[in-house]
Amino acid sequence: MSVNFSPAIVRRGIFHSLRFEVASILTVGVILPVFVMAMVEGHLPAEASEFSLWVGQPAVINSIIGVSICACVSLAILRRLRFIPGVAVARSIFPVVAMVFGIFFAVIAFLRFEYSNKLILSCFVAVLLARFAITAIRSKAKGVIYYLVPGGRVGLVNELRTAPVILLEQPSLAGLPDCAIVADLYADLEPEWERFLAEAAISGRPIYHYKQVWEAETGRVQIERLSENGFGALVPSFAYQKVKRGIDLLLSFSIIPIVMPVIAICSLAIKCDSVGPIFFRQRRMGFRGEEFFVFKLRTMTEGHLGDARTLSITQSGDKRITRVGGFLRRTRLDELPQVYNILRGEMSWIGPRPEAVSLSDWYEGEIPFYRYRHIVRPGISGWAQVNQGHVADVEEVGKKLQYDFYYIKNLSYWLDIVIALRTIKVVLSGFGAK
Incomplete structure (x- = not known):
């Protein structure tokens, strides 16, 4: 496997060039479906004027412009994802292309522009095929030694x-x-x-x-000393953190109508399954080292505020986990109430997971630089979670800290996109849940 950490290495040869990708995506993903659609509807072969009239229709023009933008945007995202460690580009093709086309369809429908369902769907399938073909060709190309x-x-x-x-x-x-x-x-x-x-x-x-x-x-950063040599700039990009905060708020407000019914159903299941409150509240260490109360759906028979270290550690097969709680943990549905923490500015959708105060104090005493992870807002999902899963002992936490520092060092919307896509896989597979 080649190391995709530098554009200077990746962009070698015709199959890795941007021009090759753009030409392939636009030719196979846009131009070819347009001509096929014209032939199917009887506009080709025909006089040039008839074809021009068909292409000049607002629905066709809007669709062609939109799918061309979608093809280029998905191309840009997938090219950038190749530089992120642990990312299988082939597995990211469908979710990325589907996401981009889905956003385009939502925008054009909201703005009430005319569009062609058949043409958009045809181009969507063609872009997918072109993207998979490019990836297959590259896999056969000579790698870097x-x-x-x-x-x-x-x-x-x-x-x-x-x-x-x-x-x-x-x-x-x-x-x-x-x-x-x-x-x-x-x-x-x-x-x-x-x-x-x-x-x-x-x-x-x-x-x-x-x-x-x-x-x-x-996908980890070696921990030797707290300096710019180890982590790059000690303070992550303030500009992106502000943008990210805006995205967190926008996404949280948008998803509330969907989240509330799910929480209601889960709450009913919790009450029917075991005795106790619906929600679980615990003191966690947060942004800039400030404590806050995190909210989750209750998954255990016993609750605690996070002051007892032994109670804060969830072991494999923990007997405190209820039947419904086990399902909520595997699917990560127990994390949904943390939308409230995001709205309060205590958390983000993506970032290092906040630890119970007792565990955080313990780790700070055992691991150098542990406190540095509080320089960004903790998240519901993070780089360590999609790579490592749940951990508890100090040795595993040291490795988790390397993942956290890698995220902080490379903080960007590209890495957040990767984590979001891989979180979907984690939720579906139950990876790392305890």
Whole structure:
């Protein structure tokens, strides 16, 4: 498997070029369905004037413009998703294209523009086929080989066994193919290897620090010290955090009419299944280290405020979980009341999961830099949740923290889109639930 962490590496060859993708998507996904539709409706073969009259209809024009935008937007999203670790682009094609076309259909229907259902549906299917074909062609194209410069901690890349790597034996470019070179750029390398790296850079070969490869393959950030060398900027983008807050509010208000009936049905099931309150309230550590009460649907026979560490840890097969509670946990429906926390500004839809205060205090005492994760709003779903699932002991929490720091370091709407798409899979599969 090649490492998709740099556009400089991905954009090699005709099949990886943006022009090839745009031409393929627009030709197969838009132009071809338009001509097929014209032939089916008897406008081709015919005089050019008859075809022009058909294409010039408002419904056809609006549909062509809309599906062309959808094709390009879905193309842009899928290209960017290739740079996110752990993302199978082939599995993201249908949900991304369906989401983009769904938004277009909702907008054009809301604005009461004329459109052609047949043409939009035909182009939707054609864009899907074109996108899958491009992905299949790329999977057969020659991948990138990574050559490792011996020294330092570069061996961590070889231990991953997820990327095609070769350990260099001699500091020479003679006979070396076009490739990416990976080295521990902070290590005290031998002079001949230093000269080799300089020559490789001059020759135009991409050279990367081993941490870049490791992070791209694992989706985690190594925790060594709290500095710009480890995490990039210590403070994530304030601009995007403000935009994200606006999206959280818009989505929360939009989804309330759907969420409330679901919560009502779940509440009835909880009352019929066991004795106790419907909602569960617990003290959690939140944004900027401020405590807040998180709201969930009750899934256990016993409740607590989060002050007792042992009670805050949910074990596999925990006997406190009720029958209905087990279903709510697997489907994540117990998290729905946290829409209230989002509206209050205490949480976001996506971010590191907030821990019970007792657990947070324990982790801060055991793990360096744990408190840094509070620099962003906690979320209902997060990068660690879709990759690792539920954890409890300190060793697993250390790995979870690496996922959290990767999210903070790479905070962007692209990564949030990936998490949202993978959350759907988690909900359907029950991955990581306890």
